[in-house]
Amino acid sequence: MRRRKRKPWGWGPTARIHTMMDALEGITGVEFGSFAAGPGIGKYLANFGARVIHVESAERPDGLRTHYPPFKDNKPGLNRAGAFAFWNDSKYGVTLNLKHPQGLELAHRLVEKSDFVVENMRPGVMARLGLGYDELKKRNRRLVLLSTSNMGQTGPYADHPGFGSQLSSLSGFSELIGRADGPPLFIYGPYIDLIAVAYGGIALLAALDHQRRTGEGSHIDLSQYEAGLQFVAAPLIDFAVNGNIARRNGNRDPVAVPHGCYPCRNGRWCVISCWDEEEWERFCYAAGLPALLRDAQFATASERRAHEAELNERISQRTREEDADRLMHRLQESRVHAAAVRTMRELFSDPQIAARDVWQKQRHGEMGEHHYRMGSFQLTETPGCVRKPAPCLGEHNEEIFCGWLGLEPNSYRELEKKGVFS
Amino acid sequence: MTMLLEPYRVLDATGPLGYLTGKILGDLGADVVKVEPPGGDPSRQWPPLIREGDRLPESLSWLACNVNKREIQLDLETDRGRRWFRSLAEKADIVLETFPPGRLDEWGLGYEVLRKDNPGLILVSITPFGQGGPYVDFLASDLEIMALGGVMSLTGEEGGEPMRVTVPAAPMWAGAEAAMGALTALVHRTMTGRGQRVDVSAQVAAMAAVAHAPIYWDLNRENPERSGIFMTGRTLTGARMRVMWPCQDGWINFIIYGGPAGRHTNRELVRWMAERDMAPAWLEEKDWSTFTVPKLTQEEIDKLEAPILAFMATITKRQFYERVLDRGMLGYPVATAKEIHQDPQLKERNFWQDVRVPGSERTLRFPGGFAIVNGKRLQVRVPAREPNEEVEKGERRR
Numbered sequence: 063m064r065r066r067k068r069k070p071w072g073w074g075p076t077a078r079i080h081t082m083m084d085a086l087e088g089i090t091g092v093e094f095g096s097f098a099a100g101p102g103i104g105k106y107l108a109n110f111g112a113r114v115i116h117v118e119s120a121e122r123p124d125g126l127r128t129h130y131p132p133f134k135d136n137k138p139g140l141n142r143a144g145a146f147a148f149w150n151d152s153k154y155g156v157t158l159n160l161k162h163p164q165g166l167e168l169a170h171r172l173v174e175k176s177d178f179v180v181e182n183m184r185p186g187v188m189a190r191l192g193l194g195y196d197e198l199k200k201r202n203r204r205l206v207l208l209s210t211s212n213m214g215q216t217g218p219y220a221d222h223p224g225f226g227s228q229l230s231s232l233s234g235f236s237e238l239i240g241r242a243d244g245p246p247l248f249i250y251g252p253y254i255d256l257i258a259v260a261y262g263g264i265a266l267l268a269a270l271d272h273q274r275r276t277g278e279g280s281h282i283d284l285s286q287y288e289a290g291l292q293f294v295a296a297p298l299i300d301f302a303v304n305g306n307i308a309r310r311n312g313n314r315d316p317v318a319v320p321h322g323c324y325p326c327r328n329g330r331w332c333v334i335s336c337w338d339e340e341e342w343e344r345f346c347y348a349a350g351l352p353a354l355l356r357d358a359q360f361a362t363a364s365e366r367r368a369h370e371a372e373l374n375e376r377i378s379q380r381t382r383e384e385d386a387d388r389l390m391h392r393l394q395e396s397r398v399h400a401a402a403v404r405t406m407r408e409l410f411s412d413p414q415i416a417a418r419d420v421w422q423k424q425r426h427g428e429m430g431e432h433h434y435r436m437g438s439f440q441l442t443e444t445p446g447c448v449r450k451p452a453p454c455l456g457e458h459n460e461e462i463f464c465g466w467l468g469l470e471p472n473s474y475r476e477l478e479k480k481g482v483f484s
Numbered sequence: 485m486t487m488l489l490e491p492y493r494v495l496d497a498t499g500p501l502g503y504l505t506g507k508i509l510g511d512l513g514a515d516v517v518k519v520e521p522p523g524g525d526p527s528r529q530w531p532p533l534i535r536e537g538d539r540l541p542e543s544l545s546w547l548a549c550n551v552n553k554r555e556i557q558l559d560l561e562t563d564r565g566r567r568w569f570r571s572l573a574e575k576a577d578i579v580l581e582t583f584p585p586g587r588l589d590e591w592g593l594g595y596e597v598l599r600k601d602n603p604g605l606i607l608v609s610i611t612p613f614g615q616g617g618p619y620v621d622f623l624a625s626d627l628e629i630m631a632l633g634g635v636m637s638l639t640g641e642e643g644g645e646p647m648r649v650t651v652p653a654a655p656m657w658a659g660a661e662a663a664m665g666a667l668t669a670l671v672h673r674t675m676t677g678r679g680q681r682v683d684v685s686a687q688v689a690a691m692a693a694v695a696h697a698p699i700y701w702d703l704n705r706e707n708p709e710r711s712g713i714f715m716t717g718r719t720l721t722g723a724r725m726r727v728m729w730p731c732q733d734g735w736i737n738f739i740i741y742g743g744p745a746g747r748h749t750n751r752e753l754v755r756w757m758a759e760r761d762m763a764p765a766w767l768e769e770k771d772w773s774t775f776t777v778p779k780l781t782q783e784e785i786d787k788l789e790a791p792i793l794a795f796m797a798t799i800t801k802r803q804f805y806e807r808v809l810d811r812g813m814l815g816y817p818v819a820t821a822k823e824i825h826q827d828p829q830l831k832e833r834n835f836w837q838d839v840r841v842p843g844s845e846r847t848l849r850f851p852g853g854f855a856i857v858n859g860k861r862l863q864v865r866v867p868a869r870e871p872n873e874e875v876e877k878g879e880r881r882r
Contacts (some may be wrong), residue, residue, distance in 0.1 A: 084671040110668050132700045138721055144699035217832040219809055223745050231737035232816035237613045238650040245713050246818045248727040250638035251695030260660035267667035268488040268512045274674045283856040293656040295548035295851045300532040301821035302849035308821055311650045316531040323645050331646050333631040394622050401628035403646045406636045406698045407707045417617030433702045438689035439665025443680035467808050
């Protein structure tokens, strides 16, 4: 068995060993990015204690601040944007005019003192600004640069602009959502951006670990398109091997039957799935549908599949009289897969989500008290949390440029007058 | 250049909910040893299948998330199997598992036991709801997780049946976020030497897919719901906008946006429509320079969309894709698996990899690793069963 031969970087007399330090304490990163795909990554790291600095320009702030609802009380405003807040909690926010030579120099100084940079500009833009990987590396040999873009840094379509709401169609998801005989349905939000956020976080953390062990930097080229395709790898291989073109098929499943979503009282819904004969039997009794067990057309899984529309109708007739949550609990008590469909409002009252402390409150300068989301994983020794509200535009300029980078207050004011922070 | 996770050994005792985690760590160079029950994972029989000669059918959904691993079989119901497991965990950096909460403890393989043997160990537990809370013992497959995570409520016809993605997505969200959790703990261990346990909830992982939709409720007490082929939430008037447009051979995803990219797209589209005499005069004369979406009413949107709907019906997906690429417009066709395989961009970036099936002459075309690191595409290798003894000795085959 190969064990790690060298001691991990950071071990030794100066390493801080105490019980409640943060997982990523001592790691700093700078973001040149906007919307969800870039900033979403830094948010996860910031939740676990990394210092993450979100760089914007005051002239062209993050697009989520300017043209994406929801705004607090439906009143648009740079510091009232919910979507911006959602992907930028726990970070520092600064503004820099990267087209001003002294603004560019300050960006370099931020990067010099940092461990990683995340950028999601169009490929080539960072280099044109003077912030390409080669330039950054000259001043910080061990830097990890994550470039995440629509279609990757290379290839004939690298420059093509796009949003996740549409890339989700190019990467096959839309084709796989909806009834078999209906149109492809819209999948909410910038779905694929969020897949790329997970893969971006993964690549970045692996590169930071490598940096900590070896002192070496890395450049990661992440295509949001290719990240999304990872989630549909099975149908892609199915085409390559068997020539099958996967299609949407409602809520049906090739293994479980029944496998569907059933209407309940008050416009609510409950999903139910049965994975073997025993579970099917338990379901029929627990749902109060023992007659289905005596019906020849539902006698075996293949019979049930052959008559699935009829089966779903029979189940629906019963569930319409039920409360979705009570049905879920009753079926689960009989060891049957079942779950109430949660709406966005219900995500705030679901007891399991509450038990995990997913929604964490912070008081935002302009929006007042509101909630931020923690991710799906928790660490027992170094738990993450929402550390502070999303920054107002340029909120931490002085704290970062004077406090952290060490600019004298006088030179800060001078640069400010020159428009370096605009 | 070595791979980023080259020095690490991962012991992967997951079922379908956690398959992707080990695959991702393997993509990045970790040595992932997958533990299966005697006879192999039951999901090796799940469709879609590859059939070849007299060999057993192999599940492609299983294979998709189990490449870049080595495999052994252990019977954890027996003392002998548990001893093997413990000895493998002692030599691992990360253990991944998806057993029902409490099962490892019942087997005498709980975190406290494993940690005594290996203080730096990171144990990653991936379950539908995490290790505690009121749903801890609930049964949940992809469907139940997508329901309780809120994702289904946003997909489907307005007022109609909530929909999941036909290909299971919850195990993907859970598997990917678990890899992020594992690596957060790993970076911490590299800096301090300390291992720990990582508790992953697939329900919360799936919530990533609803994006910022819950914030409409949190800020303004609006509850976003599904709206079929339309998109809501982009206007302050409550108006909805079309996303899916029928074309000659399928569907196109096109959305009227404001902002610089949106305005450029709208101008280009009208120019294209005019070339084919399909742009009404008022649309050709429209000044896009200050066009913005949030204040549009439903009536204004319907008026804008009507001629575009008529135009889209006359073009093909390929014509649309070529035009948007050529003119830098926003929008994409609704692609099928076949069309994705034909995309020149993916070919140029060496995305596809032909990998040999062990014990066969056949190669399978796989989606490649998820990123290019220092100029090199992460690679995919198809797994082979290995004798337990060899794996235990720690020999690594490449």
